[in-house]
Amino acid sequence: MKLAPLTYVRPRSLADAIACLAEHDGEAKLLSGGQSLMPLLALRLAAARVLVDLAGVPGLDRIEATPAHLQIGARVRWHDIETNRLLKTAHPLLVAAVAHVAHYQIRNRGTVGGSLAHADSAAELPAVAVACDGVVVVEGPRGERRIPANAFFHGPLTTDLASDEVITALHLPPWPAGRRFVFEEFARRRGDFALAGVIAHYDAVSDRFRNARVAGFGIADKPVRLTEIETALEGQPLAPEAVERACRAAEHTVAGFDDLQADARYRKALFVTLLRRGLERTLLEKSP
Amino acid sequence: MTRPAISFVVNGAPVELEVDDRTTLGEALRDKLHLTGTHLACEHGVCGACTVIVNGMAVRSCLTLAVQAEGAEIVTVEGLASERGLSPLQAAFRRHHAVQCGFCTPGILTTMHALLTHEPDADEARIRDVLSGNLCRCTGYNSIVEAVLDARESYRQAKQ
Numbered sequence: 125m126k127l128a129p130l131t132y133v134r135p136r137s138l139a140d141a142i143a144c145l146a147e148h149d150g151e152a153k154l155l156s157g158g159q160s161l162m163p164l165l166a167l168r169l170a171a172a173r174v175l176v177d178l179a180g181v182p183g184l185d186r187i188e189a190t191p192a193h194l195q196i197g198a199r200v201r202w203h204d205i206e207t208n209r210l211l212k213t214a215h216p217l218l219v220a221a222v223a224h225v226a227h228y229q230i231r232n233r234g235t236v237g238g239s240l241a242h243a244d245s246a247a248e249l250p251a252v253a254v255a256c257d258g259v260v261v262v263e264g265p266r267g268e269r270r271i272p273a274n275a276f277f278h279g280p281l282t283t284d285l286a287s288d289e290v291i292t293a294l295h296l297p298p299w300p301a302g303r304r305f306v307f308e309e310f311a312r313r314r315g316d317f318a319l320a321g322v323i324a325h326y327d328a329v330s331d332r333f334r335n336a337r338v339a340g341f342g343i344a345d346k347p348v349r350l351t352e353i354e355t356a357l358e359g360q361p362l363a364p365e366a367v368e369r370a371c372r373a374a375e376h377t378v379a380g381f382d383d384l385q386a387d388a389r390y391r392k393a394l395f396v397t398l399l400r401r402g403l404e405r406t407l408l409e410k411s412p
Numbered sequence: 413m414t415r416p417a418i419s420f421v422v423n424g425a426p427v428e429l430e431v432d433d434r435t436t437l438g439e440a441l442r443d444k445l446h447l448t449g450t451h452l453a454c455e456h457g458v459c460g461a462c463t464v465i466v467n468g469m470a471v472r473s474c475l476t477l478a479v480q481a482e483g484a485e486i487v488t489v490e491g492l493a494s495e496r497g498l499s500p501l502q503a504a505f506r507r508h509h510a511v512q513c514g515f516c517t518p519g520i521l522t523t524m525h526a527l528l529t530h531e532p533d534a535d536e537a538r539i540r541d542v543l544s545g546n547l548c549r550c551t552g553y554n555s556i557v558e559a560v561l562d563a564r565e566s567y568r569q570a571k572q
Contacts, residue, residue: 125455125474132433132479155480162436162475163456175433177480203469227545229460229523232469233476314544 127165130172134180138263138290141176146265146288148174154290155179156199159226159234160242184237184292189214194296195261198237206231215296217256217305217325221248224307227315237291240276243283246317246342248309249294250277254347255323255339258296264289277346303327304409306402309342310394312385318342319386320394322402326357328409333357333366338399343380343391352377353399367403371396420484422447423491431478438462438473440481441488449489449518460546463519464488470526489518492525500566501525501559508559512550520546524560532567534560 132155135141145152153172155161164170178184184199189210196205196218205211205222212219225231225239225248239249240260253260253273260276262269265288276284285291309321320343326336336357341347356373360366380391419428422445429444436455441447441464451461455474462473465487492499498506501524511517520543527534527542534542539560543553 127434127436129432130434132477155477158475158477158480159457159472162477166456166474175477179480227460228527228542229463229470229472229545230457230475233471314541 125166131174134177136180144176150287156238157233157235159230196294198291200236202231215299220307221252251341251347261293262289279345304406308398308402320391322398418482420481422486435478437476437478440478461519463522465526470523501563504559504563508555510555510559512552516548528567
C-alpha cells in the first residue's frame, strides 16, 4: 500500500500546471483532493512519475450561484457544497447528492474536479452532471473547451479529458424554483459506492409531469440518461399510474451489469425499486 | 527525490522534516516524528484509523501526502490530552467503555473531536453518519456513540 516513487510539484498558475502536464506528456497526473487518486496510486492501479498539485493554483475554489448562472470550481470540496447557503436553493439536487459522497473525512478533501476526472460509473457528481445537462469546463494548451457531460464520460474511469488538460469548473443550468427531484441510491454500507442509483427531476405544471429527466448510475459503465423513462413520464398526470409507467419503461431499458458486488438482475431490481420509491415521494410534495 | 525540508505545526510545536515526495502524512507522523498514536491500517482511505486534523478538518492521513501539509496546523491523537489529563472526549470514552481493542480509537477520537468542535449540537443521527467513516472491527459502536453524545456539553461550553 505504498505509492511508487514520484515527484511532487505545486505550480502557482493554471498556465504552469498545463505546461507541466504537457512537458511530462502522459507521465504526470493532476492532484486535487487526492481522495480517489491516492488509493489508485497506493494500490498501484495507476502510476504517475509526476504529481501536479492544483492547491497552489488560484481561482479554482469558487462557487458562483446566481439565479441565472451556476458554476462550481474544480477545487471546490464536498464540504464546501454541503455548507454553502446559496446552493441549498440554487441547486438542491446537487446538495442532496453530495450528502451521499463517501465519508466525512473524505468530504473534507475530495473535490468536484477530482470526481469528474476520476469518472467512477457509480459516483454521484458525474451522474448529477449528466442528469442536469452539466458542462465540464476544461483548459489546455489549445485553450478552453466546454464539454457537455454526456460527451465527457466515455466509460469506466475514462473521460474526454486530454492528458494535458485541466478541469477548471462544472457549469450547471439554473434550477427553477419548485422543480421536484429524486436522488436515491443503494449501497451496502453508508458511504460506499452505490450498487445502483437514480436521479430524476421534473416540473409539476398543471398537475402533470413536465421536463422530466431521469438518469442512472452504478447500472452501466458510465452515468446514463434514460430517455425512455422520461418519455413514459412526460405529460402524464401526477399520479401513481405515471410512476408505474416509468417503472415498466425502466424494466425495458435498464440492463444493469455483473461484477463482484452484484449481478445485473439485482442492479436492475434495485434501480426500479429506487425509481418507484423516489417518484412516489415526490407525488406527496405540495405544488408551490 | 530530494527537496527542501517541509515544515508544519504538529500539536502546537513547529517541526521541519525531510521526506520523499511519495511519503504520506500518516507515514511521516509515525516514522519521522514517532507519533505512533496515528494508526495506519488499510492505507487506501476506507477504515479511518489514520484520521488526523489538518487546519481544523478531519482528514485521512493515508490519503494526504506529507508534502501537501506544508504550512498546515496538524492535531494528532497525542494532541488531544493536556497536562491536566484526558480531554473531555477522551474522558467520556473511558466513562462509557467506548474502547475494546483500541486500534480504531485514535481515528475516532480525532474525527469526533473535529466534529464536535464544529458542531457541538450534533445529534445521534449526525454522529452515526460521521462515524460511518471509521471502522471498528470489535463493533463497539453503541458505547462510542453514547460517549460522544455525553461529551457534547463540554464542547458547547468551550464554544461560548
